[in-house]
Amino acid sequence: MRFAVLGSSSSGNASVLRIEPRDASLGAPRQILIDTGLSPKATRGRLSALGFDIADTTDILYTHFDMDHARASWATPVMCFGMTVRCARKHLPLAKERGLPSQFTHAFEGAFTLGSGITVTPIDLPHDAAGAVAFHIQTPAGSIGFATDLGRVEPTLRDAFEGVDLLAIESNYDHAMQVASSRPTFLKDRIMGGNGHLSNQQTLDFVRDLARTKAPERIVLLHLSRECNDPHVIQSLWQTHAPELWSRVTIARADEGVHVVHGNS
Numbered sequence: 001m002r003f004a005v006l007g008s009s010s011s012g013n014a015s016v017l018r019i020e021p022r023d024a025s026l027g028a029p030r031q032i033l034i035d036t037g038l039s040p041k042a043t044r045g046r047l048s049a050l051g052f053d054i055a056d057t058t059d060i061l062y063t064h065f066d067m068d069h070a071r072a073s074w075a076t077p078v079m080c081f082g083m084t085v086r087c088a089r090k091h092l093p094l095a096k097e098r099g100l101p102s103q104f105t106h107a108f109e110g111a112f113t114l115g116s117g118i119t120v121t122p123i124d125l126p127h128d129a130a131g132a133v134a135f136h137i138q139t140p141a142g143s144i145g146f147a148t149d150l151g152r153v154e155p156t157l158r159d160a161f162e163g164v165d166l167l168a169i170e171s172n173y174d175h176a177m178q179v180a181s182s183r184p185t186f187l188k189d190r191i192m193g194g195n196g197h198l199s200n201q202q203t204l205d206f207v208r209d210l211a212r213t214k215a216p217e218r219i220v221l222l223h224l225s226r227e228c229n230d231p232h233v234i235q236s237l238w239q240t241h242a243p244e245l246w247s248r249v250t251i252a253r254a255d256e257g258v259h260v261v262h263g264n265s
């Protein structure tokens with residue numbers, strides 16, 4: 001199993017998960033993009049810098065269709081490489097708006113399988129009017145919880161993510177920096193009002209709650225606000241309140257791909 005974040009900020013979000021079954025009888029390799037908030041060209045470049053080939057992509061999963069998660073230029077690579085696009089049924093009209101070809105697009109409402117022993121369970125997230133979707137991805141090599149763009153953690157997410165091996169979750173803003181920023185009040189209210197994004201503290205609280213049962217082996221923090229967050233602030237928060245978990249944390253870079261899991265684990 002290999003997992004990498006290709007970009008993670010309000011200017012473009014995309015991650016990749018690659019599962020290579022140990023032997024061909026267990027299925028073909030699957031290479032799954034989660035969101036396509038970078039252009040195909042930038043995605044190709046960041047994939048190749050990490051040793052992936054965009055042409056090997058079999059599936060794209062969409063969390064939602066805000067521009068920073070779904071660029072409008074993906075119809076050509078989808079058709080050219082025969083990728084299967086999967087999005088929540090409620091998001092289908094938005095997928096169409098982004099120009100994704102309908103014959104390659106499948107809507108999900110509950111759990112679905114991708115072949116090669118992979119099962120994906122979507123979980124609805126509170127985020128703006130259209131909502132977003134988190135994914136629990138069970139693979140033969142371990143389980144992944146992936147959640148970004150959520151205003152709050154609801155019990156359904158907590159239940160779904162209990163026991164995951166790898167957790168990728170947004171840690172969007174530092175509360176004090178958000179409050180002190182020059183952003184307009186309506187924007188601060190949107191972000192902090194329960195239907196926007198998770199603060200560093202909310203993310204930390206959620207991970208500590210999960211860790212009561214089993215701490216994820218790797219924790220990837222996504223989607224840091226450039227204006228209202230700082231990796232050093234996150235580091236000091238975690239080192240103060242959860243020093244035992246900090247060594248498991250990787251902070252995704254905004255503009256550069258980073259491998260989180262690489263190998264056979």
Ligand SMILES: [Zn+2]
Pocket residue numbers: 010013066068069149223
């Ligand atoms: Zn976003």
